[in-house]
Amino acid sequence: MLGVVDTTEALQEILNAIANPVFVKDRDHRFVVVNQALCDMLGRDSAALIGRSDFDFQPREQAAVFWAVDDEVFATGQTHENEEVVTDGTGIIRVVVTRKRLVHLRGPDGDLVPFLVGVISDVTRFRDAEMRAYYLAHHDPLTGLPNRILFREKLDAAVEAACAAGSRFALLLIDLDEFKAVNDRRGHAAGDEVLRIVGEHLAEVVRYGDAVSRLGGDEFCILQMLDDQPAAGLQLGGQLLDLLSKPGAAGISIGASIGMAVFPEDAGDADLLLHRADLALYAVKRGGRHGCLRYDQTMTAAAGRDLAAPHGWALEDDLRAAIGTGQLSLAYQPLVAAEDGALRGFEALIRWRHPRRGDIPPAVFIPIAEANGMIHAIGEWVLHEACAHAMRWQWNAQLAVNISAVQLRTSGLPAIVAAALAASGLSAERLELEITETALLDGSDQVVEAFTQLKALGVRFALDDFGAGWSSLDMLRRFPFDRIKIDRSFVMSMQSETRSAAIVRTVLGLGQALSLPVTAEGVETVAQLTALRQLGCDQLQGHLIGRPKSKASAPSRQPWAATGCPDTVTPSGRRGVRRRG
Structure with a gap:
């Protein structure tokens, strides 16, 4: 053929x-x-x-x-x-x-x-199709504005850019005052029209480079990238109040409440900035709505008081009364070697059991204590109590104590730590102070001096919640930490989110490069434990290892049995788990 x-x-x-x-x-x-x-x-x-x-x-x-x-x-x-x-x-x-x-x-x-x-x-x-899907996933279909997902990307980018340039920006959260009444009286079609018009107004009033988003419902936000803060942000807030109070679609006038926070003065990371802008918005609503306020520390305490108000008691006054009356106590959560589960230390965690209302979470009362100055007395008590307890342990284990930003900025902290060590007889090498990035954010001479004096005592330092803020790498450069603690949010999502897993691997690699041991917080499953051991993590902490208890107790070895790790580990029996040098 x-x-x-x-x-x-x-x-x-x-x-x-x-x-x-x-x-x-x-x-x-x-x-x-x-x-x-x-x-x-x-x-x-x-x-x-x-x-x-x-x-x-x-x-x-x-x-x-x-x-x-x-x-x-x-x-x-x-x-x-x-x-x-x-x-x-x-x-x-x-x-x-x-x-x-x-x-x-x-x-x-x-x-x-x-x-x-x-x-x-x-x-x-x-x-x-991909571009269309991306657009739909990142924009509000009603107003065409970026949605909450894209807003968060823009917020993270703004934090990174401001950090690199040493500049400021303002975050304004906007809540429409009478929107529910519009929906109830005129129907959802009228409400949708109001939202579209508000979105158009907000997009028109901001300058090029700023970002407007609809977060959901009747809540909008603006990232104002001007460095002249807070003046520029408050001026924009005033413009928005005037604009949104004028009759719009079908003669509807709704008004707005606006809460504002400035980076980095009010908060040093994206999550905290959002939280504090929200507190400012809450303060406006509590004060009668239709206004614009910038966050200040009193709003944190006020939020705590309002949380307690429905129960008829003043949280701030009760916290003051709790100091020295036995309502405050410590619980100890174990930290173990990832390789074989051997006990390495305990973290001291403060607890407050109210005589009438039961357990009050630290996330509620610690910000109040920081805002009104009670954190100094509480922090000093925690140091003395924890050091005394550690001396009675049957193990020569590390003691980790959290130090707040307010404590570190106080000139007397090194003397308080030295007094707690002397009174208990605990060696300085056994005490590790855990500090978040925000505590070191301003980098003031007072903070640097306190850090230097404490290191001179022989006390160790751990950088807590590593990766959750914007300045992690800079903190490692400026301050001689002895340990890194990976923020629990990455550990808890590393099995379901590839980005979280990549961040965990990166932090572990960074620790190895800097010869810094790394502790993973929030370990709750055997799968997380196994993955962290395989990645060469040094220490683990979390509910799988052991829950906080009033008396320090050795953690269970059951999780290691489930992963096939022997109770006794010898150099020839490490089962391939990599140990850091």
Whole structure:
């Protein structure tokens, strides 16, 4: 059969039957073979393509990209797949994936001649669909504004940029005052129209570079990137109040409440900035609505008082009364070696059991204590109590105590620590002070001096909640920490979120590079334990290891039994778990 068929013509027919554009180029980038699909895509017949190069019918920038890839394939012989843009015969930009590989064909004189074979896949509609899906996932369908997901990305980027530039910006949270009444009286269609108009007004009033988002419901927010804060933010807040109080759609006037927080003065990371702007918004609502307030420390205490108010007791006054009356106590949570579960230490955690209302979470009363100055008395009591307890332990284990930002900024902290060590007889090397990034954020001379004096005593330091703030790496550069503690949020989501797992791996690698032991907080499952051991984590802490107890007790070894780790680990029996040097 082959003897009666023109093989060249047969090859061309076969290529024309292929739906994807196919071409062959010589070493001078000239087309020597093309199929019909390529002619259709470029809007030219084969006679117009054969012997020509990309520069004859493509924009120079696109043609230069194609040639550079061709040269790489000819030079290396490696197959290359690249996503490119190409202008089709109608002048429309198409997104294509081109796979190119080198072949050698025997020429008329018998020598092997290099040629490049390319196959094109048009992925324009897939990329369009991806862009559409991204837009829908990151924008509010009603107003077209960025939604909560994209807002968080913009907020994180703003924190990073402000950190790098040493600049400020303001976060304004906006809540519409009478929106529920609009929905109730005029229906949801009218409410939707109000939200669309508010979104348009907010987008119009901000300057280029600022960001407006709808967080959901009737809540909007603005990132104002001006450095002149808080003056610029408060001025914008006043403009918004005037704008939103004027009659809008169908004569509807709703008004707004606005809470504002400034980075970095009011908060040193994105989560805390959001929280404190929300506290300011809450303060406006509590004061009668229709106003704009910037966060201050009294709002934290006020929020705590309001939390307790429905129960008829003043939280701040009760906390003051709790000091020295036995209502405050300590619980101890174990920290263990990831390799074999051996006990390494305990973290002292404060507890408050109210005589009438039961347990009050530290997240509620600690901010109040920091705001009104009671944290100094509480912190001193914790140090003395924990050091005395540690001296009575049957283990020579490490004692970890949390120190707040307010304590560290007090000149008397080194003396208080020294007194607690002297009174208990505990060696300074057994005491480890855990400090979050925000405690060191201002980097003032007073903070640096306190850190230096405490290190001179022989006390160790751990950087707590590592990765949750914006200045983690800078803190490691500026302060000689002895340990890093990975924030529990990354550990708890590392099995379900690839980004969290990548962050955990990165922090562990950073610790190894800096010769800093790393502790993972929030370990609650055997799967997390196994993954952290395999990644070479040094220490673990969490409910799987042991819950906080009033008396320090050795953790269970059951989780290690579940992972196949022996009770006694020898250098030859580490089961592949990597130990840090």
